[in-house]
Amino acid sequence: MLHKLTIPISEEAVTALHVGDQVHLSGVVVTARDAAHKLMIEKFIRTPQVAELPDLYAQLSQLLAGGAIYHCGPVVSQDDHGRWRFVAAGPTTSIREEPYEADVIEHFGLRAVIGKGGMGPRTLQACQDHRAVYLHAIGGAASLIANSVKEVVDVYQKDELGVPEAFWVIRTEDFPAVVTMDSHGNSLHAGVKERSTAKLATLLALNSG
Amino acid sequence: MKQPDLTDQFLELIRLTATDLRSDIEDALNIARDQEEEGSAAQGALDTILENIRMARQDSTPICQDTGTPIFYIYYPTGWSTLKLRDQIREATATATAQAYLRPNAVDSFTGRNTGDNLGDDFPSLHFHEWEEPHLKVDLMLKGGGCENVGAQYKLPNVALHASRDLEGVRRAVLDAVNEAQGLGCAPGVIGVAVGGDRGASYIRSKEQFFRPLDDQHQVPELAKLEERLTQEANQLGIGPMGFGGKTTVLGVKVDTLHRLPASYFVTASYMCWADRRRTMTYRDGEVTFE
Structure with missing residues (x-):
C-alpha cells in the first residue's frame, strides 16, 4: 500500500504505517550521517554545548520536530549563482548510527529516519516509544532519488565536516521508500536474518557431496 | 619514446565507470527482477534499481552517490613512465570530482578533513604492472564503502x-x-x-x-x-x-x-x-x- 507522507508528520500518520508499506515523502528533510550524528550527540544531547553552534541547534530543533533525517552523503554541484543541486543522493548504511539514533529521535522528536540496511533494537524501541518509523530507500538508486530532491534549502557544517558528512537541508517531493521498521515494534530486517540464518544452518549441515 | 597525455581519456574512463553500468550486470538484474514475486518489495527494489541505471546513463550522473575508492590497474608497455601516468590519473580524478562525476571521498584519518578532490595518501588506489604487450590497458573499479x-x-x-x-x-x-x-x-x-x-x-x-x-x-x-x-x-x-x-x-x-x-x-x-x-x-x- 502506498502512503503519501508530508513533513511535519503527525503521530497518526506514523502509526498508520506498517512494515512493507511503500511511502512517498514530501517536505524538508535534513541529511545527517556519521560525523553529523556524533556532533549532535556530543554538542547537543549528552553534554549540551549548544552555545557553540546556536544557529544549527535552532534550525535542527525546528526542522526535526515531526521531521525526517536522511542518512546520505550526496554528490552535489554548484551553479554560477552559488546555488547547490543534488546530483546523486542515495542512502548510506544506517546501522553505523545505531549508537546515536535513539537519542536523536527522542531529543528532536523525529518521526522518520531514512537510510538503508535497517537499524538495531535500540532504534526499533525508540520508534515504538516515540512514534517514529524507519524508511528504507533503495541503496545505490542515487540518480533517481536525486530527482525527488527539488531544492537545496541550506547547508550546515560543510567546510568542517566535508560535503558527504554535512547537514544538507533539502526539499523533497515524493521521495520513494519502504517502511522496514514501524512504530509497532516490527522489523523486516530481524525476520529476514532469522530465516536466512536458519537456512544457513541447514546448508552447513549437509555434506559437501 | 614520446608518451601521450591521456588525462582527458582517463577523465572519460572515470565518467563512464561512474555513470554507465556494464551490460552483464544490468542483464542479470533484469533476469532477477522477473524472477521475484509480482508486487513484492524485492521486485519494487529491482524496478527502482533498473530505472536508476537507465536514468544515470541518460543524464550522465553517478549511478550511486558513493563513488567509492577509485581503484586503477594500469598495464603498461616497457618504457612508459609510471610517474607521468600517475600524475595524469590523479589530475583526471580531481577534475572528475569537480565535475560531480565523483563525490569527494578522501578523508584524512588523523584530522578528519575531506581533501575535497579525491586526492590523498594512496587515494586513488593505483596498481602498476609492466607487461610485454605493446598497448596500454587501464582497468578501473569504483568500490563503494x-x-x-x-x-x-x-x-x-x-x-x-x-x-x-x-x-x-x-x-x-x-x-x-x-x-x-x-x-x-x-x-x-x-x-x-x-x-x-x-x-x-x-x-x-x-x-x-x-x-x-x-x-x-x-x-x-x-x-x-x-x-x-x-x-x-x-x-x-x-x-x-x-x-x-x-x-x-x-x-x-x-x-x-x-x-x-x-x-x-x-x-x-x-x-x-x-x-x-x-x-x-x-x-x-x-x-x-x-x-
Missing part, C-alpha cells in the same frame, strides 16, 4: 563453522559471510573470494575477481564448480534485493587461489554491490577504446 564494510576474512580452520583447510571449508566461510552481510552490501551483489596469501594479498586478490565478466568461469574445473554452487546456495538464503527478502541475493561468486604460508589459510570474501562499476580503457596505436 557500504559493500566494502561487509567484506570479511576468515582464518581456517574455524571451529564455529566446522571449516577445515579445504574447499568445503571455503564454502562454509563464504556462505557465512553472505549471511552476515544481509542486505547491507546493497544486494544483489557479486562476491569475490580469494583463498590463501597473506591477509593483505588475499583482500587484493578477492577484489580483483570483480574485473571478471559475470559469465566467466574459473579455468580450474573444481573452482568453477564451487563458484556455481556458492551462487546457488547464497541465493537459497532468501536475503534478497536490499535485504527485503527474495530470490536473488547474489549475481555471482568468483573464486581464486594464491599461494600461502604453511601456517596460514585465509579465505577472504569481498562484496561488490549491485552498482558493480568497472570499465576498461585501451590505448593502442594512438587510438583509445573503452569497454
Whole structure:
C-alpha cells in the first residue's frame, strides 16, 4: 500500500504505517550521517554545548520536530549563482548510527529516519516509544532519488565536516521508500536474518557431496 | 619514446565507470527482477534499481552517490613512465570530482578533513604492472564503502563453522559471510573470494575477481564448480534485493587461489554491490577504446 507522507508528520500518520508499506515523502528533510550524528550527540544531547553552534541547534530543533533525517552523503554541484543541486543522493548504511539514533529521535522528536540496511533494537524501541518509523530507500538508486530532491534549502557544517558528512537541508517531493521498521515494534530486517540464518544452518549441515 | 597525455581519456574512463553500468550486470538484474514475486518489495527494489541505471546513463550522473575508492590497474608497455601516468590519473580524478562525476571521498584519518578532490595518501588506489604487450590497458573499479564494510576474512580452520583447510571449508566461510552481510552490501551483489596469501594479498586478490565478466568461469574445473554452487546456495538464503527478502541475493561468486604460508589459510570474501562499476580503457596505436 502506498502512503503519501508530508513533513511535519503527525503521530497518526506514523502509526498508520506498517512494515512493507511503500511511502512517498514530501517536505524538508535534513541529511545527517556519521560525523553529523556524533556532533549532535556530543554538542547537543549528552553534554549540551549548544552555545557553540546556536544557529544549527535552532534550525535542527525546528526542522526535526515531526521531521525526517536522511542518512546520505550526496554528490552535489554548484551553479554560477552559488546555488547547490543534488546530483546523486542515495542512502548510506544506517546501522553505523545505531549508537546515536535513539537519542536523536527522542531529543528532536523525529518521526522518520531514512537510510538503508535497517537499524538495531535500540532504534526499533525508540520508534515504538516515540512514534517514529524507519524508511528504507533503495541503496545505490542515487540518480533517481536525486530527482525527488527539488531544492537545496541550506547547508550546515560543510567546510568542517566535508560535503558527504554535512547537514544538507533539502526539499523533497515524493521521495520513494519502504517502511522496514514501524512504530509497532516490527522489523523486516530481524525476520529476514532469522530465516536466512536458519537456512544457513541447514546448508552447513549437509555434506559437501 | 614520446608518451601521450591521456588525462582527458582517463577523465572519460572515470565518467563512464561512474555513470554507465556494464551490460552483464544490468542483464542479470533484469533476469532477477522477473524472477521475484509480482508486487513484492524485492521486485519494487529491482524496478527502482533498473530505472536508476537507465536514468544515470541518460543524464550522465553517478549511478550511486558513493563513488567509492577509485581503484586503477594500469598495464603498461616497457618504457612508459609510471610517474607521468600517475600524475595524469590523479589530475583526471580531481577534475572528475569537480565535475560531480565523483563525490569527494578522501578523508584524512588523523584530522578528519575531506581533501575535497579525491586526492590523498594512496587515494586513488593505483596498481602498476609492466607487461610485454605493446598497448596500454587501464582497468578501473569504483568500490563503494557500504559493500566494502561487509567484506570479511576468515582464518581456517574455524571451529564455529566446522571449516577445515579445504574447499568445503571455503564454502562454509563464504556462505557465512553472505549471511552476515544481509542486505547491507546493497544486494544483489557479486562476491569475490580469494583463498590463501597473506591477509593483505588475499583482500587484493578477492577484489580483483570483480574485473571478471559475470559469465566467466574459473579455468580450474573444481573452482568453477564451487563458484556455481556458492551462487546457488547464497541465493537459497532468501536475503534478497536490499535485504527485503527474495530470490536473488547474489549475481555471482568468483573464486581464486594464491599461494600461502604453511601456517596460514585465509579465505577472504569481498562484496561488490549491485552498482558493480568497472570499465576498461585501451590505448593502442594512438587510438583509445573503452569497454
